Amino acid sequence: MTAIAEPLKSRARPSAAQMARWAISDSLVMTRRNLLVWLRVPAYIVFTVVQPVIFVLLFRYVFGGAIHAPGSGGYVSYLMPGIIGQTAAFATFATAIALAQEATKGVIDRFRAMPMARSAVLAGRLIADSIRMLIVILVIIGVGYAVGFRFQNGVAGAVGMVLLAEIFGITICSVSAFVGLAIKDEESVQAFGLIWIFPLTFVSSAFVPIATMPGWLQVFANNQPVTLVINAMRAMALGGPDFPLNPSLWESLLWLAGILIVFVPLAVWSYRRVG
């Protein structure tokens, strides 16, 4: 390699098309890297796959008998869209923790001193996490089928449900990315995740009909985005008069769009501030 110092003013910059190609290929390299790490660490797989499976079995067989669910499929059919929604939300813990680790270890700094696209660290993380999320959701659906769950609204409904779960998960990922990069300390990130993700997923229609909750709690549960998302998922998976699709679907999409509009810029902003 010859290094000839050019005069300061004349310099060729890569074209916009080249920059875009690099941004895509860099994001894919980062995606592959993140997925490889996930596959190499048994603890991550246990945390992301085994834990939701345990939830399925626990709610199906331990709590299920005590909960009366609407619809014709029994509690297990009511439960599965809820568990899948919760799984998508929980999967984002890993997003926050991984970004917090990379920020504190100085890894992000090193990437930023390289010619790689700046967007690739966040993009690669979100893509890898949504692929991981999809794999986990499919595993859970398989386990659900083994314990009596059935989609009752056709293939399109089933695909729609998985798609909405993914959009929901990616949206929560953007919140987690911001939390991880803003707090940076791994343990605080974990603790903080529990504080906001647990109430949101449990005080919702995910596991029990909201009508069984005390009145003051119903006000919150009925109007928070997780309930809306899960109601829409349930409508797509099960159909029928007990589970109307709207207004849950468009209300949940509005919520998700609103959350993305706020938290994607916040995540990018906190990523720029790292270091």
Added chain:
Amino acid sequence: MALTNTDFAIEVSALHKSFGKVHALRGVDFAVPRGSVLGMLGPNGAGKTTAVRVLTTLLRPDSGRVIVEGYDVVRDAAAVRRRIGLAGQATAIQLELTGRENLEIMGRLNHMPRSSVRGRAAELLERFEIADAADRPAKTYSGGMQRRLDLAASLIAEPSVLFLDEPTTGLDPYGRLGMWDIIRELVGRGTTLLLTTQYLEEADELANTIVVVDHGEVIASGTPDRLKDQVGGDLLEFTVPDRAQLDDAVRAVAGLSDSAPTVETDAKRIKVPVGSGGSTALVEAVRRLDAAGVVTEDLALHRPSLDDVFLAVTGHAAEAAPDGAAKGQKSPAAGVAS
């Protein structure tokens, strides 16, 4: 604006950077000739890491100009990034992945074609003696191996300027020597290197030029020999158990250097400043003392440390307690760079 001087790979002038009220860099100037090694020496919190972060485009300077390989680090950060490598105390390697995977990923992120990445990674693994462990997860590596892998990762795209931020901090002596060998070999291949260190010995071993940084300012610079001469250079020290031989001993070593030996009669200790001619003087001293029939104990060469340099240049020790009167900003500045 003048064209850049093609003889220099790095040119820094009047560089300032503050974090709130803390002035991490207060007008730093230096230049690194192409193909040479600059050792940036200073205690924790002196501003070394801040300087490296500005030079590697990670931090925007408040004012001043930094040119790397002819490109301005602020206006042409992307061009600078294509030409530099950075490795440091924090390793960027992913411990769950193998050495080979780590290098190939770094190569791809440097926009190297897939075909050349494989060969280049294999070559670096071989050169840095990681080939046997290339397909094991990096978390099974020793500290020295992880550091070598990290250095290899920073070299994957053959940067013409390499920044090493305290490359041997935390390594055992064996790991440190291994790292020195690798760094020397790199420089032999023409890479320009800026390395920061807390150890005078390390800068002395590796650098052509040393800049001593303290409280965000360059307080001394020059070749290692010049710096050591400034602090009196190497010191030969020994004890003469038999007090009667003390005078003979002084006469024997008197001609070793321009400086006269000093004698601590009570301790029966003799010290001879020998400048930069340490090892030669040591051999010569043994020969002369032996010829004079003087029996000695604890004959040793004392090389100047970072503390000696600091004492000579600033009048305070490198890791000294706050010396508010002299510089004022010691404690806040200490929190910045590390």
